[in-house]
Amino acid sequence: MSKINSVLERYIMPFAGRVAEQRHLQALRDGMVLTMPLIIIGSLFLILANLPFQAYTDFLADHPHLRTSILYPYRGTFEIMALVATFGIAYRLAESYKVDPLASGAVSLAAFFVGTPFVSYTIGQNPDGTNIIETAYQTGMFTSKGLFVGMVIAILATEIYRIIIQKDIVIKLPETVPPAVARSFSALIPGFAAIMAVWILRLLVENIGDFGNLHNVVTLLLQQPLTQIGTSLVGTLITFLIITLMWSTGLHGATIVGSVMTPVWLTLSNENAASLAAGEPVKHIVTNEFNDIILIGGSGTTLALVLTMVLLARSQQLKQLGRLSIGPGVFNINEPIIFGMPIVLNPIMIIPFILTPAISVIITYLSMDMGLVAKPIGIVTPFTMPPIIGGYLITGSISGSILQLVIIAVSFFIYFPFFKIWDNQKLKEENTTNITSKMEDQQSVI
Template identity: 70%
Template sequence: MSKVNQFLEEKVMPVAAKVAQQRHLNALRDGLILSMPLIIIGSFFLILANFPIQSYMDFLAERPQLKESLLYPYRGTFELMTLIAVFGIGYRLAESYKVDPLAAGAVSLSAYFVGTPYVTYIIGKTPEGVDITETAYQTAMFTSKGLFVGMLIALLCTEIYRLIVQRNLVIKLPDGVPPAVARSFTALIPGFFAIIAIWVIRLLVENVGTFGSIHNVITVLLQKPLTSIGTSLAGTMIIFLLITLLWSTGLHGATIVGAVTGPIWLTLTAENAKSFELGEPVQHIVTNEINDIVFMGGSGTTLGLVLAMLLFAKSQQMKQLGRLSIGPGIFNINEPVLFGMPIVMNPLLIVPFIFTPLISVLITYLAMDWGIVAKPIGIVPPWTMPPILQGYLITGSISGAILQIVILVLSFLIYYPFFRLWDKQKAKEEAAGGEEQ
C-alpha cells in the first residue's frame, strides 16, 4: 500500500500538477465553460421541439411553424458555440497574462471571421435575368464545426496580442484621456498584427496546396485523427482511466482531462443534436454526455458506494458519512466521499474507484453499439441532474434510464467488498478508541 502511495505522490502528482497549471489548457477549459449555460438553454428548447412522446410529436408535425419557433432559442444559443468559445478562450488566456482580456477576446473573435470563408448565394434574378447575389458567412462555421479552428485562432491571436503588449509596442495616450479610450488605443497595434497573421495564413492556405481553407486544414490534419482516437472504445477507456487516476491523487481529473477532450466531445454532441433536430439517426456513441451517463454520483461512479454506506455501514464514521453524502451524491457531487472517506490517496478504495467507471464505459459503449441502448441525442442536461432521469434525457429513451440503473447496481456490487473491508477497519478503530477511554 505504501509503495502505491509513494508512486502516486512521486510520479503521478508532479506531472498532473503541471498539466493542471498549464495556462493554455486552462484557457481552453474556461473558454468552453463560458458556452455551457447557453448550450444547456438550447438543449431545453431542443427537447421541447423533439420530446419523444408520439402524441406530442404528431401534434408538432401538424404545426411545423410552431416546431420551428421552438427552435429559435436553440439556434441562437447552441449553434453559436464556436463564437462564444473563441471570445472566452481569448479572454481567459489574456487574463492569465494580465493583459486586457476584453480586447484580446474581441480581437480573437474578429480574427476568427477573418479566417472563415464566406459563400455567395443566389437570392433572385433581375427583370433582365441577371442573378442577384449575396455574400455571407456559413452559419455552420459558428457551430461546433468551427470549434477546432476557433480554439487555435484564439490561442494564436492572444499570444501575439500579449507578446506585443508586454514588449510595450503600443500607442500610449496622455494621462488625462479616459481609461476606456486609452485601452482601446493600446489594443490597436497588437490587434492589427494578430488579425494580419490570420489573414496571411488564410491567403497561404487558399493559394498553396489543395486544402482550400483553414477549416479544411484543421479538419484533415487534427480534428479527424483526434476524434478517431478520442471516440474509440480503447481511447475512451484511457480517458476515463486518466480522470480517475488524477482524482486518486486529489487533482480534479475531469477538469484537467476535459480541457483536451471537451472540444472533441462537444463537437460530437452538437453533431448528434443536429441529426436529432433533422429527424436523422444520431451517429456518435461517445459525446460529452458519456461523462454524465457513467459518472453517477460524481467521478468514479461513487453513488453505489454511497448507497453501500447508507445501507450497510457498521462504523459510526461510515454511517454518518453515508447520511451526509447521499444528498450531494444524488446531484453528482462527491467531494464528501472523495475527501471524507477518503478515496484520495487510499490504495484500497482507489481500485474500485478506477475500475468501476472503466467497466461502466465498456458496458455503455457496447450496449449502444449493439443497439440495445439508444445513443445520445445531443441533449445537454445540467451535470447536477439526478441519474436515471439524466439517462432518459440524454438518450431520449427509457433504455438510457435502464442503462444507468444497471451501472448503479454494478457500482454498488464492485464497491461493496472494498467498502466492507474499509468499514470493518474503521469499526475496529472506533472500538479500540472506546476501550482506551
C-alpha cells in the same frame, strides 16, 4: 500500500499537477464553461420540440412552423458555440497573462471571422442575363464545426496580443485622455498584428496546397485524430482512466481532461442534436452526455458506494460520512467521499474507483452500439441532474434510465468487497480508540 502511495506521490502527482496548472489548458477549460449555460438553455427547447408523446409529435408534424418556432432558441444557442468559445478562451487566457481580457476576446473573435471562409450563392439575375452573386460567411462554421478553429485562433491571437503588449509596443496617449479611450488605442497595434497573422495564414492556406481553408486544415490535423482516438471504445476507456487517476491524486481530473476532450464531445453532441432537430437518427455514442450517463454520483461512479455506506457500514465514521454525502451524491457531487473517506491516495479504494467507470464505459458503449440502449440525442443536461431522470433525458428513452440502474447495480458489486476491507479497518480503529479511552478513564478514576 505505502509503495503504491509512494509511486503516486513521486510520479503521478507532480506530472498531473503540471498539467493542471498549464495556462492554455486552463483557458480552454474555462472558456468552454462559458458555452455551457447557452447549450443547456438550447437543450431545453430541443426537448420541447421532441417530447416523446405520439399525439404531441403528430400535432407538431401537422404544424411544422410551430416546431420551427420552438427551435429558434436552440439555434440561437447551439449555432454560435464557436463564437462564444473563441471569445471566452481568449478572455481567460489574456486574464492569466494580466493583459486586457476584453480587448483580447474582441480581437480573437474578429480574427475568427477573418479566418472563416465565405460561400457564394445566386440571388437573382441582372437585366443582361448574368447572375447576381452574393457572398456571406459559412455560418455553419459558427457552430461546433468551427470550435477547434476558434480554439486555435483564440490562443494564437491572444499570444500575439500579449507579447506585443508586454513588450510595450503600443500607442500611448496623454494621461488626460479617459482610460477607456486609452485602452482602445493601446489595443490597436497588438490587435492589428493578431488579425494580420490570421489573414496571412488564410491567404497561405487558400493559395498553397489543397486544403481550401483554415477550417479544413484544423479538421484534418487536429479535430479528426482527436475524435477518432477519443471516441473509440479503447480511447474512451483511456480517457476515463486518466480522469480517475488524476482524481486519485487529489486533482480535478474531469476538468483537466475536459479541457482537451470537451470540444470533441460537444461537437458530437451538437451533431446529434442537429440530427434530432432534423428528424434523423443520431449517430454518435461518445458525446458530452456520455459522461453523465456513466459518472453516476460523480467521477468514479460513486453513488452506489455512498448507498453502501449508508445501509451497510459498521464503522460510525463511514456511516456518518455516507449520510452526509447522500444528498450531494444524488446530484453527482462527490468531493465529500473523495476527500472525506478518503479515496485520494487510498490504495484500497483507488482500485474500484478506477475500475467502476471503466466497466461502466464498456457496458454503456457496447449496449448502445448493439442497439440495446438508445444513443445520446444531443441534449446537454446540467451535471447535477439526478440519475434515472438524466438517463431518460439524455437518450430520450426509458432504456437510458434502465442502463443507469444497471450501472448502479454493477458499481455496488465492484465497490462492496473493497468497502468491506476499509470499513473493517475503520471499525477496528474505532474499537481500539474506545478501549484506549476507557482505560484512560479508569486510570483517571483510580
